Amino acid sequence: MAFEVNGEVKMRVNCMTKRAFQRPPYRAVMSIAVTCLFVGSSVNAQAETGAARESVKSLHVAFAPMEPVFQTAPALPTSRPDPALAYPAIPVSIIPPVSKPALIDVLPKSTKMIGEMIRSQTGLESGPETELKLRNGEGIAALLRRAGYDSASIANAIDAVSVKVNLRRLQIGTKFQVASQGFRFSTKPGRDIYVIQHPTSGWLALTALRPTDRYMNFFQGTIDDSIYRAAMAAGINESALNDYTRVMGFSVDFQREIRTGDRFELLYETERDSIDGKIVGGKLHYAGLVLSDEQLGFFRYDGDKDAIGWYDENGNSAARTLIRTPISGARLSSSFGHRKHPVSGFNAMHKGVDFAAPRGTPIIAAGSGVIREAGWKGSFGRYIRIRHNATYDTAYAHMSRIAPNIRPGSRVKQGEIIGYVGSTGRSTGAHLHYEVMVNNRQVNPMTVRLPTGERIDDQHLPAFRKTLAAIDQEVLSHGTIRFAGDVTIKNTQ
Numbered sequence: 001m002a003f004e005v006n007g008e009v010k011m012r013v014n015c016m017t018k019r020a021f022q023r024p025p026y027r028a029v030m031s032i033a034v035t036c037l038f039v040g041s042s043v044n045a046q047a048e049t050g051a052a053r054e055s056v057k058s059l060h061v062a063f064a065p066m067e068p069v070f071q072t073a074p075a076l077p078t079s080r081p082d083p084a085l086a087y088p089a090i091p092v093s094i095i096p097p098v099s100k101p102a103l104i105d106v107l108p109k110s111t112k113m114i115g116e117m118i119r120s121q122t123g124l125e126s127g128p129e130t131e132l133k134l135r136n137g138e139g140i141a142a143l144l145r146r147a148g149y150d151s152a153s154i155a156n157a158i159d160a161v162s163v164k165v166n167l168r169r170l171q172i173g174t175k176f177q178v179a180s181q182g183f184r185f186s187t188k189p190g191r192d193i194y195v196i197q198h199p200t201s202g203w204l205a206l207t208a209l210r211p212t213d214r215y216m217n218f219f220q221g222t223i224d225d226s227i228y229r230a231a232m233a234a235g236i237n238e239s240a241l242n243d244y245t246r247v248m249g250f251s252v253d254f255q256r257e258i259r260t261g262d263r264f265e266l267l268y269e270t271e272r273d274s275i276d277g278k279i280v281g282g283k284l285h286y287a288g289l290v291l292s293d294e295q296l297g298f299f300r301y302d303g304d305k306d307a308i309g310w311y312d313e314n315g316n317s318a319a320r321t322l323i324r325t326p327i328s329g330a331r332l333s334s335s336f337g338h339r340k341h342p343v344s345g346f347n348a349m350h351k352g353v354d355f356a357a358p359r360g361t362p363i364i365a366a367g368s369g370v371i372r373e374a375g376w377k378g379s380f381g382r383y384i385r386i387r388h389n390a391t392y393d394t395a396y397a398h399m400s401r402i403a404p405n406i407r408p409g410s411r412v413k414q415g416e417i418i419g420y421v422g423s424t425g426r427s428t429g430a431h432l433h434y435e436v437m438v439n440n441r442q443v444n445p446m447t448v449r450l451p452t453g454e455r456i457d458d459q460h461l462p463a464f465r466k467t468l469a470a471i472d473q474e475v476l477s478h479g480t481i482r483f484a485g486d487v488t489i490k491n492t493q
């Protein structure tokens, strides 16, 4: 946001003096002018498409198959005279488009009682407030009639609000807070629509932003059996935990590497609606994990849009070039190494790992790269091989289906769905056979040392260190310090 604001100020300074721009009312006028310009041009565009459609119609004459085809005038929009030519040649200043001001600066804040909003907009006191829910088959008019509104007020209120909201799309059960001089409802999270009777300008509708409060929560816990259970028992919000497992998932295999007694910690921000107290958002800022033999700590950095990511204390990205388990919710059913082949019965080296998963489970690219092979490959069935860099390749076999757009030569991003679990080729049941190749030789995907992702760019390092210090300060204010203080990372090269 700060970045956008800078951009905005710069643009304005180009054509105006700086002082003029710092006056808020001026900003509002400018943005209205620009909005009008845009509306105007879209109307023109529509008119032109209309003209084009008519000339297309005239082409469509008859269906007689052997008759010669006559080409009428090409279906192009006719050019219009430049409207500027209609005005006398007075030099005008051209105002370049400016980015929209942030909604938070423009829209009023929603209030706990609608009476507060009515008072601030009209200066009048309103009576008692009731809450009504939209019933099945009921429109807003019927609801307002239930609330005791007369026909004229209903008609005028609907006129005012229908500009802002498509009233036919209101959901059954939508709550309306109603007073005699106005009412409120919401169709979008974080926004309220107020419809208010103004003593001089009549019924008007306005959008207000729901105010929110942000809280920082820090949690440290010990894992008994699953991190999920421990976190839910501690009341950790589910989306924060999802982010946590995603960040840690590059370094840790939660199904196999977590032991009883391992400790985890997270710092997360909760955003609550100040009026009704409901949680409306959240953000994880720090994720820490102490295993028996290593410590992991990762920090969110979003100070610059080019460097958004998760990094350890030294600025190394939490993301790895490859994901060990390119499928979610799977169970490791056969590991790397010697075994008796389930179909042929011969003792053979198993050059990959098998993950049992229901047919149709999406398989994702373990890392970004270029598709080397995609198609049928003998006993592998439907098979994909991705080249990630000069050293690493990954392969996926027995798929039921290969995702569209996945063909040799196409690029894939880490995490992109490339296919679906199946049992094609020589296979006894739905599973993914997954191989990691280092210099074209299969290695054990579960133990191979994986290269780290990118390091944070040096130019962002000072700002990242500030973020890190702020997070430590926040943790300290909760009366403790991080477990994963001395962070060491395994699997780096």
Ligand SMILES: [Zn+2]
Pocket (backbone or CB within 6 Å): 334, 350, 352, 353, 354, 432, 433, 434
């Ligand atoms: Zn296998």
